[in-house]
Amino acid sequence: MISASLRPTISHPPLLPRGHGYDVSALVWHPPHGELLRSTDGRELWLRVIEPGDVAALQRAFTRLSPEDIRRRFLHAMSELPPLMAKRLCNIDPVHESAYVLMDESVRPHEIRGVGRIYVDHTSDNAEFSVVVEHDWSRQGLGVLLMQRLVDDCRSRELTEIWGYVLLENRPMLELCRDLGFTQRLVPSEPGVAQLSLRL
Ligand SMILES: CC(C)(COP(=O)(O)OP(=O)(O)OC[C@H]1O[C@@H](n2cnc3c(N)ncnc32)[C@H](O)[C@@H]1OP(=O)(O)O)[C@@H](O)C(=O)NCCC(=O)NCCS
Numbered sequence: 159m160i161s162a163s164l165r166p167t168i169s170h171p172p173l174l175p176r177g178h179g180y181d182v183s184a185l186v187w188h189p190p191h192g193e194l195l196r197s198t199d200g201r202e203l204w205l206r207v208i209e210p211g212d213v214a215a216l217q218r219a220f221t222r223l224s225p226e227d228i229r230r231r232f233l234h235a236m237s238e239l240p241p242l243m244a245k246r247l248c249n250i251d252p253v254h255e256s257a258y259v260l261m262d263e264s265v266r267p268h269e270i271r272g273v274g275r276i277y278v279d280h281t282s283d284n285a286e287f288s289v290v291v292e293h294d295w296s297r298q299g300l301g302v303l304l305m306q307r308l309v310d311d312c313r314s315r316e317l318t319e320i321w322g323y324v325l326l327e328n329r330p331m332l333e334l335c336r337d338l339g340f341t342q343r344l345v346p347s348e349p350g351v352a353q354l355s356l357r358l
Pocket residue numbers: 226227228230231287288289290291292295296297298299300301302303322323324328329330331333334335337
């Protein structure tokens with residue numbers, strides 16, 4: 159299990175106090191590098207904003223995803239992450255996007271274990287989320303941690319809602335979002351897809 163917390167500068171408490179995984183006292187902010195998460199068994203991950211230099215790591219992370227994880231994340235099948243798309247995903251426009259990675263620096267080269275991302279629609283004051291955690295690192299609270307960070311980001315941008323499309327068969331994500339207080343509605347134009355939303 160990994161222990162971590164929300165960053166000390168955040169002015170409101172975590173959405174969900176967790177019974178396992180992350181310990182709110184254990185995430186240490188090391189500007190400008192990021193926040194260090196340390197597990198109870200000694201493993202470490204860095205939570206930080208995605209950077210242009212993360213392209214190769216993002217492409218390697220994609221190759222470790224199962225076809226099911228890819229379909230759940232992108233809502234369609236993809237056999238590879240094209241270099242231009244990887245570059246685009248690592249070069250964010252901070253006015254319209256935020257993206258956070260969980261970086262494993264205990265290995266060479268450093269590897270990305272999870273990514274959380276929002277795209278902001280300033281016209282309607284909301285943001286669409288996406289999140290993915292590498293399978294071998296799942297069920298340790300990392301998905302919740304990334305989602306909490308995205309919610310915090312949306313709040314600091316003074317948005318009114320965070321939402322995302324999730325496949326109805328994606329029980330892990332539906333449960334994760336339900337735990338965080340998201341509401342669910344079906345998307346008539348997209349059978350098999352739910353829109354999950356949280357008013358901020
Ligand atoms: C969904 C996903 C992000 C969850 O990441 P994670 O790090 O395993 O999530 P957490 O450890 O924070 O789990 C949080 C909660 O989610 C639910 N959950 C997670 N994995 C689950 C599983 N395999 N089965 C059932 N519930 C699950 C549980 O409610 C869990 O709380 P609990 O551990 O207290 O029971 C991860 O499985 C993933 O990357 N899936 C593929 C991509 C995807 O589906 N993205 C969402 C659409 S954008």
